[in-house]
Amino acid sequence: MPEQPPVTIPETITVHLGTPASDAQNITVPFAEYIKNVASSEIYPTWPEEAIRANIYAQVSYALNRVFTEWYRSQGYDFDITNSTRYDQSFVPGRDIFENISTIVDGVFNDYLTRGDAVEPLFAQYCSGTTVTCPGGLSQWGTVPLAEQGMRAEEIVRYFYGDDINFINDAPVSPNLGGSWPGTVFRLGDVGEDVRTIQRRLNRISVNYPGIPKIYPTNGVFDANTERAVRTFQQQFNLTADGLVGKATWYRIANVYNNVKRLSELNSEGLRLEDISRQYPSELREGMTGVSVQLLQYFLAVAGAYYDQLPTFEAAEIDGIFGPKTREAVQAYQRMLGLPVTGAVNRETWNALVSTYQSVLRARPLEQTLPGAIGLPAQNGAFLVEGMRGEAVRELQLAINVAARAYANIPAVTADGIFGPKTRDAVAALQQMFGLPETGAVGPLTWEALGALVRDILASSQTAEGQYPGYPVGEEANT
Template sequence: MKKMSSGMVSIELIRQGEPEPIYNAAVVVGRGEDAQIFLSDSGGRAEFQYPAPPEELSLMKSSEIRPYSLCEIQISAPGINETYYTGCQVFPGINTVLRCEVQPKIKSVIKKKKTIRIPAHGMWAHSPNNKDGGAFSRELDSVEQIMPVLCKNMLGTPDFLTVHLGRADENALDITVSFSDYIKNISSGILYPTWPEEALRAYILSLISEVRKRVKTGYYRNLKYNFDMAAEKYARYFDGRMTFEPINRITDELICWHLSADGCLLISPWEYVFLTQKGLKSEEILKHLSGGDIMFCQYRNTEQADFTETVKKGCAGSEVKAVQQCLNRIAIHYLTIPFIKDTEGYFGSCTESAIKAYQQQFGLDDSGFIDKTTWQSITYAANAVNKYRNTGRDANTEASLRKKSVIFLGDTGQEVVRLQHFINSISRKFGKRCVPPVLISGEFDERTRDSVNKYQKYKRLPQSGAVDKKTWSMLYDDIADFASIIQKPKKHPGMPVVKGSEGENVIFIQGALNSISKVLKGNGGLNIDGIFGGETEKAVTEVQILFGLQSNGEVDEKTWHALSAEYMDLAGIVSARGYYAEG
């Protein structure tokens, strides 16, 4: 007998407006006698396998059978409103990710169970063989509709979009989402995740490019709407839709790239699949569809939306929410900046305190207001810590891990200080209920041991309360946001450039440092004289701290590549090739 196909469903539970996960929530899958119950772990996660139809159904345009199964999920726990999801789609061999923001209960308010009805997948909704009917049958218009041609090679899209949850002329809510989450959401509604990866890569890059053009040209705002995107004939954002791991991963890889081409490449997604089946790679598909006239360009993300007026305490809106989310990304690495729990777009006392702390950290006027200079500085810093933070797996880290000894209750010193900083960073990422924060004292006290125990429990390590090599390794990996930079735009001179050096390399370094300083602080403070003195050393150290590199004031190969890439990026020089990873 043929073994039945199945897919994985990963539930991520958090309280609305809070970064902390929900522990021990009941996740009920299905109904009646067939229902299964799972409990969320300390990270708010619950995973289970679910039956799914054979993969070949999703590779046939004329399939008469829906190529995915539908899963019903009910979530309940003390202190939250019961939430029910219907229409969650499961494909064979694919990890479906459902991120659930549930509402906390308010004693004075009686609320009924909340039901989220996920619409049918766009491919199946418009299939002539779809006989499902009901609420899931025709949620979208044809995805084969081609978007109007907009101006090409437009760079600089904000990290966050205001999205209208309906057509532009419909009465619907506006929400703020990140650009990458928007792409993941709509891609998961119009692409089957079981399709060949080359087809997915080509279509997602086309989609990123077209959405970026529409936002950058202010299509909806020029029509006097107060949002960036609305439901289109090719895609509709649905708040609460599941996403799929292959689509999420590819979007993360390609989000900083766009196409420069005449015309629009958003034709039927099936055409991408058919070209892949003929043996074409993603780059070849895009060149074929564009007639060969195409460039692959890197997105220059330092060109952000400007604040036209000062934003201060008492204000509200998508701009405030964008700043709050950027500050929280930065706060993971700068412990002087407080974490903002409520990032719903209201400028309150917590946001004001975080902005003042940020301004003090980076040498800006600590007014507590968001002006153009502060906004550009915050968005640049948020992108920098995402791009370059690499306290995880490089050769230096591996060497230091081999040298580390076990530390435990009663120990003191610099390694304990490092551990306590790591604990507090992880506490901010995963929530203090998972890993409680500690006092930075340099003493391995009971409170530090308790946090280590909870971290080890969270990571399914033996709960010894001592930090051995395996625990150190996990800590390093968890505080790393992204791997170090991939591109090396300017060749390193072959040896570190240090204090006392002179010449063209120093001039280049000083120019790069001034470009970064202008974005962060509003001015470039170094005299470009080609002499590596104390001020240059200090500026190098500050940038190394921002990028998460070894902060010794020396420009080694890694620091050189980071400075080189940023200098080119800020100067408007973008790479036109090489976005495809090997393998």
């Protein structure tokens, strides 16, 4: 099992006081208090402690499955779970909590169940075992004689759910953000982990709906293949087929993904760690290294050259090492924008910094903002990816062809302004040479490396500064 579980315990949970479609009140309560209420409503405080603990394990895991899979939010509801026993667990607002149950919950509310090598919380179905039975699930009354026979709570849980059940203990607690949609519309040219989530989910959905084209590679780059898959998905499920992933499409993808994976069933197909592992860190902080840190430093350098409140960076300091200066620059930026001054970069800080970077480049050419920067005309802060067209793509192709004249491993391309597979492959070859992730998409670090390469080649060949001559490639097509 992973040392740090990929699932966190929400600080709060929002409960709908009725059946899902009913016009009932929502209330938000601390997660531990919710479990105490459920346990006090579902079972008896006079039961043996090990029977109570076994039931609480099931109740915690059940609720976490609803939150983790966004079972209701992916259907358009604004709550995490209902209190209707037809659908979920019993929750009675304002009810008295039994003291012994409260004490037990305090010790296990951040423990949950998984099955085998799956990472999602088990949809731990259970029933009374008297008036209602549920094959494969836990019998609430059935836990009592087992506890009286001396079985521990863990043994009771495995007795009902199987020997392949794991107990994840002391999972971290984090805020419940009220849904996974990050609040932005994803489109052609976007890059990031949320795009990769879209790609992975669409690929799995396409197994059940083969009309949806596969996306390869799932690299977090919203390219033409991703846009094509999104449009097909939208057509399949009666959404506006615009190729954009806004809130409605995001949650519809989540809903269909949950269903094809059966994530809210006892016999779930299961999520493996590789299904949800992040290509990009969910948070950048001091001590980390890599391309993501280097890109962070690059954005900070551009912003620091424009805003007096921020420190400036020398080119040698954009080294991919998150040290004290990077932390201090992040803190200064957070202070300037009124964000929590943590010195670590979460999604909120990252999105704000990218927006600042793009705003600076719209206001001033990069070569006037950051000394030594590439100054390529197409470098305006936007990512270029397969499927795009226009002058920016053509300028990229001209720069590639300059590089191709000096490096045999970089293929020349037709400078037609169409970002097709051959341009993508040429970009990937450049990235391999520069030691960057081979995404085939052009972002700030690729622009920077390509610009430096072009400058050196032009200087060595005494080509006029600022000119990017094309490379004759005959009739070779790029699309």
